[in-house]
Amino acid sequence: MSIKMAKLQKSIDKRNALIKATIELVNNNGFHATPMSKIAKMANVSPATIYLYFENKQDLVNQTYIEVKTEYTKYAFATYEQSMSVEAGFKLIWNRIADFKLKECEHAMFLAQCDNSPMIDEDSRNEGIKHLQPLLDLWARGKAEGIIKPLSDYLLYAYAINPLSFLMITQKRGAFKLDKTHLEEAYQSAWSSIKVCE
Amino acid sequence: MSIKMAKLQKSIDKRNALIKATIELVNNNGFHATPMSKIAKMANVSPATIYLYFENKQDLVNQTYIEVKTEYTKYAFATYEQSMSVEAGFKLIWNRIADFKLKECEHAMFLAQCDNSPMIDEDSRNEGIKHLQPLLDLWARGKAEGIIKPLSDYLLYAYAINPLSFLMITQKRGAFKLDKTHLEEAYQSAWSSIKVCE
DNA sequence: TATATAAAAGTGAACGTTCATTCTTTTTTT
DNA sequence: AAAAAAAGAATGAACGTTCACTTTTATATA
Structure with a gap:
């Protein structure tokens, strides 16, 4: 044994x-x-x-993609619980994602490159999307409670989550430094763009 | 002749x-x-x-990138004038960019792929960035007037402009359809995330 | 327990193909 | 007729993948 x-x-x-x-x-x-x-x-x-x-080179990169994507979403949702309020849950997940993208920068960059090129099979790409379900569920709850704008998930993702990819890549290219203050500002922008205004 | x-x-x-x-x-x-x-x-x-x-393949793709990027920014700023108010100017530019990404989808996708992979020389990439100056100037004015949050240009770009790339690519993959309503909603999200709240 | 055998894991060299680029020749323009 | 532009065939390098072989590990037998 x-x-x-x-x-x-x-x-x-x-x-x-x-x-x-x-x-x-x-x-x-x-x-x-x-x-x-x-x-x-x-x-x-x-x-x-x-x-x-x-099996071959394509299989290697597909499997790498799925592995990294899984690691990413596991980290993102690790401390989230459904009992949390929508706002607290979103803030938590957002910060975990930001955390991952800064700490596991190499992995996040790999995902970004895969997501923006024809490098990955469509099957593997779809496989990767599934892992985001907890966030989509949270948003559904937020919409039901009237806390989050009734937008399509794609729009919410585009404004709440995706900008982090851009910031991470830009920082990696040395254009600027993403510090604690920037991150807090980024979160406020993200939340502003998807929350229902009072 | x-x-x-x-x-x-x-x-x-x-x-x-x-x-x-x-x-x-x-x-x-x-x-x-x-x-x-x-x-x-x-x-x-x-x-x-x-x-x-x-000269060679790299030169071909570099020149293609710069050419498309130039076309893109020319379109984005074609009808913008410095005499416009910050809010009107931003709305105009944002809509022109959205328009370009939907109409010249192939070109926008090419730019997105270049911007997210090591395909392009750094020199060509920097060359492309310069063309965005009018937007950065507008933002500087907006910050001075207290209309736009005092964030770094990278943050503003990440939340106001970059999400359009994500939406365009996602739509191109057939996940959903970006219609007029979606675009108006997207604009509201973009503006919400960078404007100073009253 | 010691030894023989089978299976699995691992390797370096080689194969066939593809590719970017160049060379030589032909066509077009002036 | 000279020069420029274009073409197609040729070339050498690089690549993904496979092959024949060796080493390691597991199992069976005595």
């Missing part, structure tokens, strides 16, 4: 190393400018070994 | 055809999955001819 565990552990390490290398290289060079040979080298593995874990 | 004009005209036509083909193919397949041979074929030109107009 413990022997089998050790063996399995080893394999997962290699898979993780491959996914990590994929994220880093795709971030810096883009999908098609990232050869399998480089991914293998960075993961300290033979190119052929990649094909023991993934 | 008229012959020379005709000749020059012909050349520009070829250049335009190449840029048009680049946009379409890169939109559908991504930069590195778009071979020069296909660009040539779509533009009805020999692969070798591309190199009469562009």
Whole structure:
């Protein structure tokens, strides 16, 4: 048993190393400018070994996307509970997302690049969208309670969440620094744009 | 003279055809999955001819980016005048941008993909940013008049303009339809998030 | 427990293909 | 006729993937 565990552990390490290398290289060079040979080298593995874990290059990047997206949404909703008020829930989730995008910047950039290019299969993309359900449910509740504007989820997402991606990427390019004050301001803008005005 | 004009005209036509083909193919397949041979074929030109107009593939995509970005900002500011009030000016520019993103969807998608991947040289990216100056000036005026929140331009852009990219891409993927009502709502959200509350 | 055998994991080199770019030739323009 | 523009074929490099082989691990047998 413990022997089998050790063996399995080893394999997962290699898979993780491959996914990590994929994220880093795709971030810096883009999908098609990232050869399998480089991914293998960075993961300290033979190119052929990649094909023991993934069907092909497309499968590797699809799986990487879903893995990172899952990690992202898990983090976003980790401390959220349905018993919270709409405003408190939204503030919490928003801050967790902001937190993730700043702390796990590399992962967030990878997601952004995938979301804005034809790099990912549509199936994998749809798979990734599902994970946002708790936020959509929260918004539905907010609309029912008359706290959140009765807009389509796409509009709410565009104004409440997506701007964080832009800010994170812009900051990563060195244009400016996102500090605590900026984040508080950003949250106020986000909330202003989706809350019902009194 | 008229012959020379005709000749020059012909050349520009070829250049335009190449840029048009680049946009379409890169939109559908991504930069590195778009071979020069296909660009040539779509533009009805020999692969070798591309190199009469562009140094290499990178130069082709850089020039395409700058050309589209210029067209975009020209459209955005075409009817704007400095004599307008801040609110009227912003509303006008915002609507022109929305208009462009919906009407020239292919071009807007190309810009979005460039802006979110390492496909474009940093120099070309910076070149593209400059064109937004009139909007930044408007915001500066708005802040001075106490109409617009005293936020960094990056924050204002993230909440007022960037969401349109997300909406355009999402609509293009067929997730929903951006009609007049949606656009009016989107504008209200944009304005809510950057205006000073009374 | 020690050894033999089978299976699984891992590898480096090689293959066939594709690609950006260049070379040589042909066509068009002046 | 000279020069410029365009074409198509050619080239060398790079890539994703596969292949034949080795090493490691697990299982069975004695």
